Amino acid sequence: MSGKEFFTKRYSELGWKFGPVELKQAIRINTASTSEAGLLQRLRTRGIELEPISFAPHGYWVRKSAFSVGATAEYLLGYYSIQEAAAQIPATLLTELRNKVVLDACAAPGGKTVQLADLMHNTGVIIALDVEKRRLTALSNHLERCHIKNTVVYQKDARRASDLKIKFDRILLDVPCSGNFAADKEWFRRRTIEDVRRNAVLQREILAEAVKILKDDGEIVYSTCTLEPEENELNIDWAIEHLSLQTEPVECYGKPAPTGVFGKQLEDSIANCRRIWPELTQGFFICKLKKREGER
Amino acid sequence: MKQITDFISRFGTSLKLDESLIIEKQGRFYLLSSKLKGSISEGFFYAGAYLGKTRHGVFFPSFSLLAMIAARKEANKVTVNERSEWLFVVGRDLFKQGILKANGSTREGTYTLVVNQHEESLGFGRIVRSLDGRGDKQRIAVRNVSDIGDFLRREKRYG
Numbered sequence: 001m002s003g004k005e006f007f008t009k010r011y012s013e014l015g016w017k018f019g020p021v022e023l024k025q026a027i028r029i030n031t032a033s034t035s036e037a038g039l040l041q042r043l044r045t046r047g048i049e050l051e052p053i054s055f056a057p058h059g060y061w062v063r064k065s066a067f068s069v070g071a072t073a074e075y076l077l078g079y080y081s082i083q084e085a086a087a088q089i090p091a092t093l094l095t096e097l098r099n100k101v102v103l104d105a106c107a108a109p110g111g112k113t114v115q116l117a118d119l120m121h122n123t124g125v126i127i128a129l130d131v132e133k134r135r136l137t138a139l140s141n142h143l144e145r146c147h148i149k150n151t152v153v154y155q156k157d158a159r160r161a162s163d164l165k166i167k168f169d170r171i172l173l174d175v176p177c178s179g180n181f182a183a184d185k186e187w188f189r190r191r192t193i194e195d196v197r198r199n200a201v202l203q204r205e206i207l208a209e210a211v212k213i214l215k216d217d218g219e220i221v222y223s224t225c226t227l228e229p230e231e232n233e234l235n236i237d238w239a240i241e242h243l244s245l246q247t248e249p250v251e252c253y254g255k256p257a258p259t260g261v262f263g264k265q266l267e268d269s270i271a272n273c274r275r276i277w278p279e280l281t282q283g284f285f286i287c288k289l290k291k292r293e294g295e296r
Numbered sequence: 297m298k299q300i301t302d303f304i305s306r307f308g309t310s311l312k313l314d315e316s317l318i319i320e321k322q323g324r325f326y327l328l329s330s331k332l333k334g335s336i337s338e339g340f341f342y343a344g345a346y347l348g349k350t351r352h353g354v355f356f357p358s359f360s361l362l363a364m365i366a367a368r369k370e371a372n373k374v375t376v377n378e379r380s381e382w383l384f385v386v387g388r389d390l391f392k393q394g395i396l397k398a399n400g401s402t403r404e405g406t407y408t409l410v411v412n413q414h415e416e417s418l419g420f421g422r423i424v425r426s427l428d429g430r431g432d433k434q435r436i437a438v439r440n441v442s443d444i445g446d447f448l449r450r451e452k453r454y455g
Contacts (some may be wrong), residue, residue, distance in 0.1 A: 070451070075383055076444040078430060079414055101335070125335045133341075138451070140342040145447045147360055153342040164337060 001190035007181075011227060011277075014258055021278040022181040025062040026053060026085040030146055032118045034079040042074055055253035056088040078146035083111040084183070086281035089252050089274075090174055091115040091221040093288050099124040100169040103213070105158035105206060106222075108135030110142035112174055117148040126151040127166060129158055157204045167215045175203045177224035177231050180283035200230040204238060211243045211291070220245070220289040225282055227275075229261045232268060232285035236273055237266040239289065247272040248288040257285070299355040300347060306407045306421060307420075309371040311364055324349040359417065359444055364369045366417035372400035373409040374427070374438060380411045385445040390421065390438040396428045402427035408438060419443030 008018035027050070029036050036058060043050060047066050053059035062069055064285045069075060070082055093113050094102070107113045107128035116126055128151050130136050136155055143151055156163070158173075178196050181187040203224070212219055222239075224231050236257075240247045247269045254274030259266045273287035304311050317328045321340065328336065328344040334342055348357040357365075360455055365371050376384060380394025390410065400408070404426045411417045421438040 055423060071448065073381055073412060073416070073418065073444070076447050125332055127335070136341050140346070141447060141450045143342065143359060144346050144360060147345070147363070149327075149329065149345045150332060151343070152336050152340050154339060155341050162373075166335065 002188075002289060004188040006193070007191070007227075010107045010229075010262070013262060014219035014229065016277045017132070021282075023084070023182055023282060024280070025069065026056075026083060026088070027060050027062060028056065028088050028115060029058045029060070029080045029116065030078060030079060030118045031058055033077075033147055034074075034119050039074060039079050041183070043072070043214075046072060048072075053085050053088070056085055057092060059083070059088045059108055061085070076145065076186075081114055081142075081146065083113055083115070084282055086253070086276050086284035087111060087174075087225070088115065089254075089284070090221045090286055091119060091172060093221045093250050093252060093286065094119075094170045094172065094219055097124070097170060101166065102126045102170040102172070103161065103168040103210070104128045104172045104174075105210060106130060106173065106175055107153070108139040112172060113139065113151060114142055114146045114148055116145075116172065117146070117150055120150060122150045123149065124150055126170035127164065127168075128153045129156045130162060131155065131157050159202075159209050161209050162212050164213075166213065167217060167218075168213055169215055169218050171210050171214055171218065171220045173206060173210055173220060173222045175199075175206050175222065175224055175231075177203070177226040178228055180225055180227050180278065182282040183225060196226070196228045196230050199226075200228075200235055203235050207235065207239050207245075208243060211239075211245065214291065216291055218290070219248070222287045222289060224285045226285065227283040229258075232275065232287075233257050233261050233266055233270050234264075235274065236270055236287050236289075240267050240269065244292045245289045246292045248290055250274060250286065250288050252286065253281075254284070254286065257287075259276045297325075299350050299363070303348070303355045303357060304361075307365050307368075307371045307373075307409060308406075309365060309368040311368070312418075315329075318347070319343065323351060346368060355440070359419070359446075362409060362420055362442075363417045366415070368413055370400060371409060372402075372406060373411050374398045375411050375413060375415075376418075378413070381418060383408055384410055384418055384421075384440060385443050387440055387443060387445055389424075389436040389440050392425070392427065392432070392437040393434065395427065395437060399429045407441075408444070410438065410440075419446075
């Protein structure tokens, strides 16, 4: 089961009519390293036209640029990162980050790690994990470019994070997922429902590991860039039932996630999650979780 | 550690680095905060502020270390104009005509940091023709050794 017709029919059942999407490039300013107003002025002088992203603090759409925004001295000095607009949301949902011990469980290539460090003003500790060495090199380069000082990187599968014997205040689970057609023109040709199901299993294993290492009053933000409910609402419904987690209300861009998926009724609190259909951004799913009260 | 302090001294300055917070792994040096030091375990891949690496006895600084040296008032540094800033970042050497100001030693053979008009470190080079006097402005004055354009080159290699 695959193909454009198969998947778009599913989206239609979830209440969204498929349409082509042209993604706009976005950047996020690393405010711990530079003055936002000063940087905007410098980029304007270079002929780069930016427009604030209403739902992403320090995020800007690139309206016009005569050259790549990844080829300026300001970029190389680490003053901003090129980061898709929806991908800028998850890290901002973790609260009171300064001086906390934070896990970025699937960190490469490091856009969200750098954002976390920026939100933490380089205080506390970030433990950043990823499996593939080549991706870790990209992550480390990103950290060096942005002058991040509070992060330790390990080559480690997120499903083995408890080996580190650390309890975390905050955990970002931007889990490996099936992706979406807006970010990958070949997506419908490449993906099958089997891929989706395989990823969903992996994501559940990562969620289960995260619960083991989360402090009792800690927060998890779970996100994917896929539209497939098996990796989103159905996984969170499973986590509520099997991992004693509860969803938390969030205020961010996106629509409340559906509580009925392909005929299955889910927990009402799934509506606390946000589903972002491709329009201004790529497809995305975001959910904030805590240990259930009374079971902490 | 000596390799790091020796390297810094080539710019006519020094830095107070807490040796107890510097860790080395496979020839790479990292500066940690005390909180980070308490959380780190064996087998890490990268940590804290990367200072640089040694290969075959030669020290290669990170851009974080160069930025730390550039913040020292007395350090050897040349300030370049906007055109030379970008040429340097893409790996080119500096002509005297692109240098607006020189600080510290300007003698041939010495190392100098290269900063832009915002005093931001772009990398470093070696003075190959004295920066004093009127000399030929069309000839190379500072040979590029390392520049922040390296991040773009690495992105091409590693994504």
